[in-house]
Amino acid sequence: MRFVIAGGGTAGWMTAAALSRFAPPGTQIELVESEDIGTVGVGEATIPQIHLFNAALGLDEAEFLRETNGSFKLGIEFAGWQREGESYMHAFGSIGRPVGLLPFQHYWLRAKQLGFAKPLQRYSLNELAARTLRMQRGRRTPQSPEMAYAYHFDAGLYAAYLRRFAEARGVVRTEGLIRSVERDGQSGDIAALVLDGERRISGDFFIDCTGFRGLLIEGALETGFDDWTHYLPCDRAVAVPCSGGGDFTPYTRSTARACGWQWRIPLQHRIGNGHVYASAMISDDEAAATLLANLDGQPLADPRPLRFTTGMRRKHWNRNCLAIGLAAGFMEPLESTSIHLVQSAISRFLSMLPAGKSDPAMIDHFNTQARFEWTRIRDFIVLHYWANQRVGEPFWDAMRAMELPETLQRKLAQWQATGFIHREHEELFTEVGWFQVLAGQGVEASAYNPIADALSEDDLRDLLGRTEAELVEEVRMMPRHIEVLDQIVRGVAA
Numbered sequence: 001m002r003f004v005i006a007g008g009g010t011a012g013w014m015t016a017a018a019l020s021r022f023a024p025p026g027t028q029i030e031l032v033e034s035e036d037i038g039t040v041g042v043g044e045a046t047i048p049q050i051h052l053f054n055a056a057l058g059l060d061e062a063e064f065l066r067e068t069n070g071s072f073k074l075g076i077e078f079a080g081w082q083r084e085g086e087s088y089m090h091a092f093g094s095i096g097r098p099v100g101l102l103p104f105q106h107y108w109l110r111a112k113q114l115g116f117a118k119p120l121q122r123y124s125l126n127e128l129a130a131r132t133l134r135m136q137r138g139r140r141t142p143q144s145p146e147m148a149y150a151y152h153f154d155a156g157l158y159a160a161y162l163r164r165f166a167e168a169r170g171v172v173r174t175e176g177l178i179r180s181v182e183r184d185g186q187s188g189d190i191a192a193l194v195l196d197g198e199r200r201i202s203g204d205f206f207i208d209c210t211g212f213r214g215l216l217i218e219g220a221l222e223t224g225f226d227d228w229t230h231y232l233p234c235d236r237a238v239a240v241p242c243s244g245g246g247d248f249t250p251y252t253r254s255t256a257r258a259c260g261w262q263w264r265i266p267l268q269h270r271i272g273n274g275h276v277y278a279s280a281m282i283s284d285d286e287a288a289a290t291l292l293a294n295l296d297g298q299p300l301a302d303p304r305p306l307r308f309t310t311g312m313r314r315k316h317w318n319r320n321c322l323a324i325g326l327a328a329g330f331m332e333p334l335e336s337t338s339i340h341l342v343q344s345a346i347s348r349f350l351s352m353l354p355a356g357k358s359d360p361a362m363i364d365h366f367n368t369q370a371r372f373e374w375t376r377i378r379d380f381i382v383l384h385y386w387a388n389q390r391v392g393e394p395f396w397d398a399m400r401a402m403e404l405p406e407t408l409q410r411k412l413a414q415w416q417a418t419g420f421i422h423r424e425h426e427e428l429f430t431e432v433g434w435f436q437v438l439a440g441q442g443v444e445a446s447a448y449n450p451i452a453d454a455l456s457e458d459d460l461r462d463l464l465g466r467t468e469a470e471l472v473e474e475v476r477m478m479p480r481h482i483e484v485l486d487q488i489v490r491g492v493a494a
């Protein structure tokens with residue numbers, strides 16, 4: 001097989017690296033990119049699944065952190081999403097501890113009804129650690145709970161790092177501007193990319209990583225796009241890095257603004273910032289001014305504008321072409337899922353790698369799974385917006401009034417009536433993630449699983465009290481995030 005990857009952003013080089021590592025011997029891989037066009041490359045926050053990708057490639061964590069100016073991430077703080085002045089966290093890892101069959105949320109809901117449940121953060125190892133700027137890789141002692149973590153990193157540097165990895169394993173990089181895409185007259189499949197200077201690059205299978213342009217999947221194959229702007233109306237962002245300032249937090253901060261939200265992502269050498277907003281509600285100049293007025297340090301570049309439409313291609317795999325990354329669609333970065341979606345598309349594709357001509361049943365299967373994955377993440381993001389209590393602000397009032405996707409309506413109704421969270425199949429976010437956002441945004445459950453009543457009230461108090469005390473003690477023994485990072489990057493970590 002001869003694979004041609006169009007585009008060398010984070011998606012292109014992640015794909016090239018994975019194919020070079022896993023494709024059978026003899027596979028040819030060529031990547032075409034144009035320095036004149038450049039990349040989006042503002043992706044900086046990830047989720048813990050990134051470990052799987054890096055581990056599959058065999059990357060060394062210390063080297064990876066050095067190469068990408070990375071830092072650790074224990075979760076995302078949502079400031080002002082419920083109301084101005086309030087904040088909660090979607091922290092990675094578990095909350096509390098299950099008792100028997102029942103997850104902790106039911107015990108917490110019962111304790112809440114009885115009036116003695118503390119805020120969720122008191123039962124989250126990651127949030128307690130994050131708020132005190134501490135962390136621990138893995139377990140502190142064999143008996144300690146395990147700390148889940150992800151990374152913040154410079155996605156442009158990550159792409160450059162993976163480029164070196166891929167080229168060392170035989171991937172051929174071609175610099176050039178793709179002028180057109182040639183299709184086979186009989187089958188309709190893509191036959192070749194035509195570059196400037198009339199160079200022609202043919203292949204058996206094409207991977208479209210050309211970013212928002214979607215040159216192959218949309219430009220050539222006219223696959224179609226499902227626009228989700230009615231659920232997620234933010235359609236622009238302005239991004240600017242600034243010098244370090246404030247705490248070096250081991251978490252991403254997302255702060256609600258009048259017509260969108262602002263991210264803050266601390267890296268080793270700078271803080272990444274951006275303002276995601278709805279252009280129907282605020283001008284570009286006002287959005288940039290809001291961002292610049294809310295930085296923790298000095299801006300290190302001019303604010304960079306970005307435009308997007310939230311939604312996904314109707315098919316990610318169409319004929320002999322697979323779209324990955326921004327070419328496949330756009331999910332706003334509220335839960336840091338885009339790089340994960342690149343990774344999961346790659347691993348799904350590798351598990352269905354065509355031996356020759358693409359099989360239609362396999363293509364359908366891939367697309368069904370991709371749609372499921374994308375729509376469930378979309379629902380989770382919509383929840384953050386819909387469940388706001390920022391009454392009197394036009395953007396947020398409109399978000400509360402929107403008609404929700406049916407899949408989300410069902411999930412919410414179930415939570416509100418029973419305290420149960422239904423995680424369907426392999427949807428990305430677990431019950432613990434949904435629980436934190438539902439509770440953090442003030443979406444009340446009116447009941448809990450009655451099995452939680454099997455504990456006496458005293459035992460329930462004891463369970464919550466002990467859980468909290470153990471976690472507080474764990475965190476007290478942890479080093480500071482900055483020390484852990486410093487030791488690893490300097491190569492003196494245990």
Ligand code: FAD
Pocket residue numbers: 006007008009010011012032033034035037038039040041042043044045046155176177178179209210211212213215237239274306308324325326327333336337338339340
């Ligand atoms: P791009 O970076 O746009 O790369 C496209 C490539 O195609 C480039 O190499 C370009 O040269 C090439 N190309 C295009 N046209 C041609 C042509 N005609 N000829 C030759 N080459 C061509 N993700 C996260 O996981 N976490 C985040 O925190 C996060 N934040 C984000 C914030 C914003 C505002 C945006 C817009 C995105 C964010 N993302 C985030 C998404 C993340 O940046 C992207 O998913 C990721 O960088 C992948 O981009 P890409 O490689 O698909 O596209």
